[in-house]
């Protein structure tokens with residue numbers, strides 16, 4: 001461990017990288033129609049360098065996201081290069097292209113895979129995702145299971161008067177397939193018209209619905225880099241997590257940085273602060289000079305985030321451009 005790491009105790013252990021802001025879906029809570037507006041400055045070489053240098057400062061896990069990360073033809077190459085630096089590589093996808101890439105991603109060293117899936121009713125899925133084909137996602141999940149991904153996670157964003165009727169289907173599907181199902185509170189990132197108060201569904205309500213029908217959820221502690229309150233549901237033998245970014249924010253001790261497809265480091269989902277690292281991405285030496293500054297900014301950002309209203313989120317970018 002370097003001296004610099006000791007100087008900056010808010011070590012960043014987790015880096016979320018948005019490979020592109022293009023997406024093959026238009027989820028109602030994620031974007032306002034914009035897509036593919038950012039210059040994609042991240043190459044596998046640059047990302048390997050950035051992640052490799054951050055590892056000297058405590059980084060352990062890199063999660064690839066987007067937009068839709070599998071729209072990048074070189075997505076597998078990103079995984080291979082990050083994995084060979086001894087970092088744990090994870091990926092979040094909508095699953096539409098997973099059937100094609102699952103085996104290659106596994107072979108390249110991908111360890112953790114999350115698939116976003118808000119509904120199992122095909123029409124409701126199409127409605128929330130802006131026209132997505134549920135069959136393709138389900139085929140992608142099957143391909144990922146065949147490829148040998150363990151503890152595959154399903155992430156469902158909770159939307160009032162929408163998700164309540166999907167809870168049973170999602171739980172039973174997760175149980176049959178052996179998946180870890182997580183519900184995610186809707187976060188008003190980027191001032192979309194979709195974010196009206198009546199759309200917010202606190203996860204306590206989902207917990208209540210589950211326990212009423214299936215019996216008590218046993219707490220397992222925090223998982224998913226600390227964001228998820230994980231539980232086990234004995235009656236179905238399924239793991240269920242709750243990510244409460246609004247009703248119970250988990251800012252204290254946050255060790256996560258985000259890198260956008262246009263090369264900006266973001267310190268927090270709640271603020272608009274960002275730092276352009278593109279001038280430094282071609283040199284390990286330059287990166288080593290700049291990273292202590294990023295860590296200090298992260299530490300200050302954590303202090304600030306703890307003082308913000310829980311409903312306060314970034315306004316300048318929507319999720320599609322931050323990467324979730």
Ligand code: SAM
Nearest residue numbers: 030066067068092093094116186187319323324
């Ligand atoms: N396209 C990939 C996917 O769908 O998983 C990766 C990018 S997407 C932005 C990452 C995650 O952010 C998805 O699970 C998505 O549901 C979630 N997300 C997007 N907007 C959100 C919001 N406003 N509140 C909570 N989660 C959101």
